[in-house]
Amino acid sequence: MTSAIHVRDLRKSYGELDVLRGVDLDIAQGSIVALLGSNGAGKTTLVRILSTLLPADSGEASIHGLDVATAGPQVRATISLTGQFAAVDEVLTGRENLVLVAQLRHLAEPGRIADEVLARFSLTDAGQRRVSTWSGGMRRRLDIAMSLIGEPRVIFLDEPTTGLDPQARIEVWQAVKEVASRGTTVLLTTQYLDEAEQLADRIAILHEGRILVDGTLAELQDLLPPAEVEYVQKQPSLEDVFLAVIGTDRGAA
Template sequence: MNSTVLEIKNVKKGFKGNEVLNDVNITVKQGSIYALLGANGAGKSTLLKIVTGLLNSDGGMVTIHDINVADNPMAVQRLFSFSSQNTTVDGVLTGYENLHLIAKLRHEHNPKKVAESLLDKFDLTEAKDKAASTYSGGMRRRLDLAMSLVGNPEFIFLDEPTTGLDPKSRQDLWDTIKEMKSQGKTIFLTTQYLEEADYLADQIGFLREGKIVASGTPDEMKRIAGSDKLLLVFYRNQDADKALKLLESYSPVKKEDCEISIDLTDEITTSLNVLNALITENIELKTFKMITPTLDDVFITLTKGRK
């Protein structure tokens, strides 16, 4: 069983009388990816600054490997790497020079070898002698991640790592993050992208107005939006109306003309029974499909009560 690496207990923070974080509780297991999901202004970056020792909380406690972050920020900061929203890449230096400098600052035994190894790992070898200012957004972000891995930290914090990237660069970075996890790294990331959290995370926390309003695996989160559904599409509206009466015991819902939706509590059995009933009564279907809730549906569900 994976041990706990990060524990956030009842963390609170306010600025000038405005509550930014209210009793936030999060546990992150070793070797996992945790995604903190929320809109701009939800408090994600504030929490990340508290967790990494860059900002004091107003209450609660954060521990990394059982070390209290507030009491021992320097000791804790040796255990992790933090990549902020704004890359720390020096645009004047080349990719190689950026990595070589960080390796020297972190007292690596062989900074040249460390730099070259990370350039290769992040597919930047061909651009290693070009000024980082000439890199694309995706390349700069990969270089920033490479720099964060100097010293081989086991815990990595990423603040909205793919913001501003094009779809291909985003996918490439997702693959890189997954590769880091496969090598045993523990990753805590913040994101506004539902798809990103779904693709990467083992655990997700929804942060809204300073509170964790839901947490769990991506699949557990999707259940908040309801069960899987069976969508039936008919050629004629009168067939849909017949099916509504025939399938009354399944509580069908008319979505629009010629379409009916049924909640699937027992996916296979219910689907087969429904289709058999339609065939028996000679009600012709145009098509049917299973619909599984997405994190977008969860987000809509969780924000319905927002003022």
């Protein structure tokens, strides 16, 4: 498939701290890839470089063939970024937030676009209420909806369910699946193993600035032998794979 995101030997340091130490990654167009890693693994740094918010020290990175270092305006026109906290205006209604984004993108008929997006994310009933009255899950869904106005080809979701309760997380998962169903490429960073299992076509494990493994859930599970309990074969979980790959001892956690 066509590569939407291409990264080769990407490096970034802050003084003596090496955050990215030669990252290689290719993401196919229209897929969901989960970038899995502990705090400090370099996930947010990689997303910031890919979204042109931070320069890399060396290496190469491109979005649909556009170099993120030299074609910043063109890259930004094709992507959208949703951070760890919902960037919505709580004084405005949900619909007003969407209309504002459509106007900032100089799109025709912002009201119609807002109504279509509200319906697409099952937020029509709440659309006329101030966002300050919405639940956390609804705000995150609105945040993702706002990032899709203008039909970006690639969307970065940087730990989108941080701090949400289980029900709100499920609501966000449904929103991400809706995004991907229309062919948008999604790079999702997360610390939650079940989130990667639920959403991703492929999973890349980033540890200490390097991608250690990259594959489907089944391919990652095949890295470990299945456990046997009374002649019943059990597939290793993604958690088993993650801890084995990064070399963490469960008992020392």
